[in-house]
Amino acid sequence: MQVYLDNNATTMTDPAVVEAMQPFFSEIYGNPNSLHKFGTASHPALRNAMNQLYSAINAADEDDIVITSCATESNNWVLKSVWVDHILNGDKNHIVTSEVEHPAILSTCKFLEEQGVKVTYLPVNDQGIVEAHTVKSFITEKTALVTIMWASNETGMIFPIKEIGEICKEKGVLFHTDGVQAVGKIPVDLQDVHVDFMSMSAHKFHGPKGVGALYIKNSQPLTPLMHGGEHMGGRRSGTLNVPYIVGMGKAIELATENIEEKMASIRAKRDRLEDALLELPDTFVVGDRENRTPNTILISIKGVEGEGMLWDLNNTQIGASTGSACASEDLEANSVMLAIGADNELAHTGIRLSLSRFTTDAEIDYTIAQFKNAVARLRAISSSYAIQKPTKGGEALECELHHH
């Protein structure tokens, strides 16, 4: 058996999505901007996809959902264009974000800091979320934008987007949320919460990679990131990626129809897995279940180093993550673990398991068994569980020279 439990990194494209995309490669391939019938043949499917997107996140007709290449592009677009529109060509100079955002936000903020923008990185509480009152206290008259993720890729924790939205509205500050981990996992209703901009990505909800979107409330102005032809009403140039737009529409529809039911089903499996793993001594899971995306577990296992654990899981055909897929090659401590103030020791013991609607009960059973075996093997090797104490003077100081 093989089990894919890294769905916060990316998901399997739903075969129904692939099927919906199929005609738009070699059969209906015209450029939608062309006047001839080859071009216009794709229009019904594109319109359908847009309807699927608008309805999935309950966007109003006066709002824009602009198709991009990925959420990284959407995030860059908002940050860089708010900089151009309101800082370079306005009287603002400040952006508020959090310490636990995705690199697409954090690296862009670092870039903007190099350009002279002031950026405040808000801390998270012990649940790994930014509290609304913290956001409120850091907004100044110079603040152009608040950007806070809807849900964390690493912990699955859901941020108080409704409250933060109200605060931003009241203060007259633009509000962007990286909705990548929320859309398709939990209900997202953009007429219920006040959000000016929201980024999303199809491959996180069983759509194809290489396509995403930016939601823009009330079609408000935002200088384009991609200049070119008059695609997407001039908001984002580049020939429309027809099959992928169709695929994203189909994927978001499949992910969000009866979402409560899907959530309950995924959550039941997740909770069962979580309960079983927590039977292991010296373990804990980050964040309250009730306020977490229903598919995610970030568990710390004392004495077991994260990458070592991934290796053992991989040997049993189970794919998991030590946190962010981006971080798994650079040997860093889990930054979210550090940000939530977890003991330094635990920053290297985090394993993230993220389920999908395709995860089966049999896979959960298999994972529970293999996971426990791996922990047993690695703890048997682990110095953390050694009995014989070091010779006097041979104890390691906390992190001697080797620290992060």
Next chain:
Amino acid sequence: MAKNDLLGASLWDAYSNKVTTLMNNPQHQGEISEAEAEARGNQLIVADFGAESCGDAVRLYWEIDPKTDKIVNSKFKSFGCGTAIASSDVMTDLCIGKTVDEAVKITNIDVEFALRDDPDTPAVPPQKMHCSVMAYDVIKKAAGLYKGVDPESFEEEIIVCECARVSLGTLKEVIKLNDLKTVEQITDYTKAGGFCKSCIKPGGHEAREYYLVDILADTRREMDEEKMKAAADAGTSGKFEEMTLVQQIKAVDAIVDENVRQFLVMDGGDMEVIDIKTGDEYIDIYIRYLGACNGCASSSTGTLYAIESTLKEKLSQKIRVLPI
């Protein structure tokens, strides 16, 4: 960045078979208790290096025959990734049968080499080279405990790059000898900074005491100072060609003051040195006449000749004086 770097490496595929075999099934994992060692009349040494909070920790056990100082048995425990486990395992293997004095000579490079399937292919990808460094550190610590000395005393030089074991002294020498100007050149010449990259600049995998960027800057500054000092020495010893521009201008001024200026001033004129340009054949000294000299017929003939011949005689035969 180039074609091979754009998609990122598949880290685990770069491990040697030995590494993966030992990761999955370490041979010397375990403990030796005080009682076991005593029962065999041996001394137990247990040393820790690293900590869970660092992401890497190893505990090394040596059972030593006190009559021969020989390590008769050795085990390890490790909190770390698979390569840390494999490195610890091979380290333990290398220790067994050696005396403490022999064991302390084992370096991380020996450990990595022992993990290779064939001598020419590294056992682990560059960013994992660091895992074997702990093996070296913990051996020094164990040896220090046994001999009752500071583990640092085994280190004869300051190691800047632990992965490639390149010392501060070597780095400075190589930078100077080859006139290196970038960190990339340092890596090409010495391998330092080519692995986990921690030693390149602050903010890497781990904090270091010395960084290549600082060593490069300091050494370049030292080189400049040496050059200046050499030039200054040349100035006092009178080698005009080797002086810096400022020294040359000062030297010319001094000669003019001593031998020429008084005559110009007597006639209501003066001169100043504008610039000095050193070519292959000539050293051109550009001057400007002031006051009455300006436009005086002799200024381009007799006076000029007098100035030039004085400077040639006192400073260098290559000098040409060019009024502008």
